[in-house]
Amino acid sequence: MTTLWSAVRKSSLNLSHSNVYFTNWFVVRLYSSKINIPKRIQRGPTDILRALESTIERDPTAAHYKYHDDPYLIPRVNYTKRMFAMAQESGRKTAHWIKEQHPELFQHREADPFIQSFAPTIKFTPDSKVAEEDLKHAIEDTHVSDASLIYKLLKKMGAEINNDTQLNLLELLCFYNGDDAMSDEFIEEKWFKQTSKEVREQFKKTWKDGGLAEEVFISIENPPAEAYSAIIQGMAKYYQADRAFELFEEAKGKGHILNTDVYNSIIRISPILKEGYDLRWSFVVDLLNQMSKAKLKPNLGTLNAVLRVLSTMGGGKLVKENVLKTLAEFKNLGVEPSLASWYYVLIAFCKDRGPKSGVLFEILKEIENKEFTARDIYDTYFFVTAMEICRYHLHSKDAAERVHNVLMFKDNYNLIGDSYKESIYYRHYTSILCSQMPIEEFMSIVYSIIVPNIYIPEPSVVKEILDSVEATGSIEFLPKLWQDIVSFDYIRRNIIIETVPAIMANNEPPEGSELHEQFAIIARDIIQRLEALSQDERTKISLSGEMFGNLIRVLLRDNDFNSACTVLQKLMKGQIEVLGVPKIEDLQLFIEHCEKNKAPTKAIDCVQYAADSGHIGYEELASKIIKLFTLDENHLNKLSKIVGPDILHQQESVSC
Amino acid sequence: MAKLIRNNALFAKIIKEHAPPQCFIHTTTNLNKCQAGRYRISLRKDFPLTYEMANPPHQIAHRKAWNSWNTSNVDGGVRPAETAVEDLFIRKFITGTWHNLFVSEVIIKRQHNIIRIAGIVHQQANARQMYFLIGYCEELLSYWLQCLVKMELQTVQDKRDVVFKYI
Numbered sequence: 060m061t062t063l064w065s066a067v068r069k070s071s072l073n074l075s076h077s078n079v080y081f082t083n084w085f086v087v088r089l090y091s092s093k094i095n096i097p098k099r100i101q102r103g104p105t106d107i108l109r110a111l112e113s114t115i116e117r118d119p120t121a122a123h124y125k126y127h128d129d130p131y132l133i134p135r136v137n138y139t140k141r142m143f144a145m146a147q148e149s150g151r152k153t154a155h156w157i158k159e160q161h162p163e164l165f166q167h168r169e170a171d172p173f174i175q176s177f178a179p180t181i182k183f184t185p186d187s188k189v190a191e192e193d194l195k196h197a198i199e200d201t202h203v204s205d206a207s208l209i210y211k212l213l214k215k216m217g218a219e220i221n222n223d224t225q226l227n228l229l230e231l232l233c234f235y236n237g238d239d240a241m242s243d244e245f246i247e248e249k250w251f252k253q254t255s256k257e258v259r260e261q262f263k264k265t266w267k268d269g270g271l272a273e274e275v276f277i278s279i280e281n282p283p284a285e286a287y288s289a290i291i292q293g294m295a296k297y298y299q300a301d302r303a304f305e306l307f308e309e310a311k312g313k314g315h316i317l318n319t320d321v322y323n324s325i326i327r328i329s330p331i332l333k334e335g336y337d338l339r340w341s342f343v344v345d346l347l348n349q350m351s352k353a354k355l356k357p358n359l360g361t362l363n364a365v366l367r368v369l370s371t372m373g374g375g376k377l378v379k380e381n382v383l384k385t386l387a388e389f390k391n392l393g394v395e396p397s398l399a400s401w402y403y404v405l406i407a408f409c410k411d412r413g414p415k416s417g418v419l420f421e422i423l424k425e426i427e428n429k430e431f432t433a434r435d436i437y438d439t440y441f442f443v444t445a446m447e448i449c450r451y452h453l454h455s456k457d458a459a460e461r462v463h464n465v466l467m468f469k470d471n472y473n474l475i476g477d478s479y480k481e482s483i484y485y486r487h488y489t490s491i492l493c494s495q496m497p498i499e500e501f502m503s504i505v506y507s508i509i510v511p512n513i514y515i516p517e518p519s520v521v522k523e524i525l526d527s528v529e530a531t532g533s534i535e536f537l538p539k540l541w542q543d544i545v546s547f548d549y550i551r552r553n554i555i556i557e558t559v560p561a562i563m564a565n566n567e568p569p570e571g572s573e574l575h576e577q578f579a580i581i582a583r584d585i586i587q588r589l590e591a592l593s594q595d596e597r598t599k600i601s602l603s604g605e606m607f608g609n610l611i612r613v614l615l616r617d618n619d620f621n622s623a624c625t626v627l628q629k630l631m632k633g634q635i636e637v638l639g640v641p642k643i644e645d646l647q648l649f650i651e652h653c654e655k656n657k658a659p660t661k662a663i664d665c666v667q668y669a670a671d672s673g674h675i676g677y678e679e680l681a682s683k684i685i686k687l688f689t690l691d692e693n694h695l696n697k698l699s700k701i702v703g704p705d706i707l708h709q710q711e712s713v714s715c
Numbered sequence: 716m717a718k719l720i721r722n723n724a725l726f727a728k729i730i731k732e733h734a735p736p737q738c739f740i741h742t743t744t745n746l747n748k749c750q751a752g753r754y755r756i757s758l759r760k761d762f763p764l765t766y767e768m769a770n771p772p773h774q775i776a777h778r779k780a781w782n783s784w785n786t787s788n789v790d791g792g793v794r795p796a797e798t799a800v801e802d803l804f805i806r807k808f809i810t811g812t813w814h815n816l817f818v819s820e821v822i823i824k825r826q827h828n829i830i831r832i833a834g835i836v837h838q839q840a841n842a843r844q845m846y847f848l849i850g851y852c853e854e855l856l857s858y859w860l861q862c863l864v865k866m867e868l869q870t871v872q873d874k875r876d877v878v879f880k881y882i
Contacts, residue, residue, distance in 0.1 A: 131870040139843075146850070147847065149850065151854040152850075153854075154855035154858065169860060174861060177861045
């Protein structure tokens with residue numbers, strides 16, 4: 060409450076200020092004759108909301124606010140997070156479609172002042188009558204396809220178009236490559252978009268050759284420097300590198316002075332223009348010299364472009380030196396690096412096969428306790444890359460925690476990127492902490508906070524957590540983990556369903572511990588769920604016999620003889636596809652319990668199963684039975700059928 | 716006279732023209748019949764009522780609350796007629812779009828330029844379908860009413876979960 064109050068007060072409530080001044084007026088009069096009334100601070104319409112917002116933190120116990128707060132509607136499985144959000148967006152799109160399909164139904168004007176985005180958009184057809192004003196509006200609203208159509212119609216009519224408008228159109232077409240931009244309204248689609256593709260398709264040419272943008276450019280007589288800038292940047296952005304460079308040379312030849320951004324975009328495509336590393340670097344240096352001759356001040360874009368080129372040039376010593384030189388140079392120029400700059404530095408220094416580099420620690424010194432805003436499109440790649448380096452390159456828990464603190468500082472979380480990057484980030488984060496932190500600490504301060512609302516671990520990460528639970532023998536976490544495994548729907552995952560019983564069987568809880576009972580509950584749960592799965596014909600899972608042996612052992616430790624019998628029966632009937640057989644120790648334990656429960660038939664069944672499934676140790680089991688039980692005629696006959704009469708006689712002679 | 720009274724319009728005319736303003740005196744006892752918002756006991760006494768249905772209108776503000784929350788009808792309130800018609804439209808739209816899913820009344824709450832639509836739905840539709848409908852209703856209604864519309868739903872597994880009593 061105090062933080063809230065101070066934030067609101069800071070933000071503006073002039074009223075509360077004046078109250079304070081009023082009540083303390085006499086006191087103030089006593090001590091000083093002069094009252095300083097603070098200058099009024101101009102506030103925007105959303106300042107109070109922002110102040111209130113700054114007092115709220117993400118609540119890890121609740122699902123993200125885009126989901127409905129109802130147990131049925133909260134996503135618990137990884138893929139449902141995406142599915143629910145996208146379903147809602149799909150509904151919104153449907154409504155949007157209806158509005159566009161029936162614009163005549165949405166012509167009323169209810170709101171005052173009228174809100175344009177609730178009204179259907181005006182459609183243009185090849186028969187529409189258009190004027191230059193329409194083109195201006197379309198450009199202003201970034202309706203790319205509308206603008207293209209209107210431009211074509213105007214040309215057909217032979218109308219004269221203002222040079223400025225033409226230039227604006229060219230800039231719009233170049234920026235979006237003639238395609239409609241993704242609407243800002245549908246944020247979920249952006250959030251769940253697969254960005255891994257983007258990285259893979261880096262440097263792939265997507266520029267539309269001979270498209271409308273080029274047509275517009277040609278139609279401008281004596282194109283000014285701005286027109287050249289637009290088309291060169293457009294081509295460079297969509298990797299039509301050769302022609303961008305041609306036009307760049309042409310513009311310089313004509314004596315145009317191009318701006319910094321054009322130089323930046325040419326630097327960015329230099330990996331396509333120049334193959335060899337040395338050639339590439341000298342090309343970049345040459346461009347920078349040209350800029351300084353043209354008295355152009357480099358900006359953040361220049362820094363990031365140069366670093367990006369350097370990050371594509373392998374892991375040589377020279378590259379690293381050049382990176383450091385560049386950073387120093389730009390620091391002198393007063394250019395503050397953005398997160399994208401640090402991202403490129405990380406890529407240049409930490410190569411998979413290269414030597415270990417501690418550059419991340421240096422970067423952390425720079426960025427800790429700082430708030431960042433998006434300044435470069437690649438800013439969102441920093442956190443995920445930094446965390447990956449913590450995990451695979453540095454193997455450092457401390458670095459991971461420090462990176463995470465930077466991410467959590469103020470509004471830096473906005474730079475996490477999208478759902479794909481977020482989940483990879485957390486995969487690395489959980490994995491490194493789980494392997495290097497004491498497991499108790501990990502479960503209490505990491506796992507319990509981020510799982511399941513912020514991050515649902517993938518099966519491989521769950522396996523890692525299970526492994527470290529086993530390595531440290533902290534089996535008290537197993538019941539909680541099993542609960543989560545069930546709710547994440549990982550029952551079908553072999554690696555997990557095999558590991559859990561193995562851990563339970565290999566780590567025997569102390570005598571009289573509650574865990575015996577809890578483990579038996581888990582084991583029964585597993586059996587039940589496997590049964591349900593085996594009835595579902597779509598899913599085929601094959602499990603190892605060893606796992607069933609482990610289940611039997613866990614059940615018998617809790618003296619649950621009946622359930623153990625059901626497991627054995629399942630194995631005998633071959634209801635579930637089983638690879639291999641249970642361990643001999645588990646079957647021996649079963650027979651010992653048969654003796655306790657006075658169930659010789661079950662014990663003989665066990666030998667039968669061992670013999671049928673080709674277990675090597677079945678004779679050993681048979682002799683164990685003879686040792687433990689006094690069998691009647693019937694049972695003896697049965698047993699001799701399985702193992703042959705010789706063993707029985709041997710045993711008899713021994714006992715005599 | 717009795718014949719004339721049956722003809723309402725004519726009766727009103729006669730009153731207007733001939734009778735001075737006066738109280739009509741009842742010579743019979745009051746019937747005090749009021750039916751709105753009340754349910755009749757069924758033959759087998761198995762008609763389900765929700766809590767909201769079980770309480771007659773005079774219990775509003777005592778044991779239950781309003782179904783529409785707005786300030787249109789207070790002194791100085793704006794758009795009373797429009798609000799009522801819009802609320803009716805919203806109710807029809809929601810019951811039609813969420814076909815057979817709403818098990819409670821549709822509650823409509825207006826604050827500034829936001830309309831919040833609340834209610835309880837049956838888990839007959841799966842969560843994905845519900846999210847689709849939520850997105851669809853919010854967006855389409857906001858195009859129609861030209862303000863922000865939000866849905867606040869709760870779900871129940873069984874329709875009987877909302878039954879308060881059987882009469």
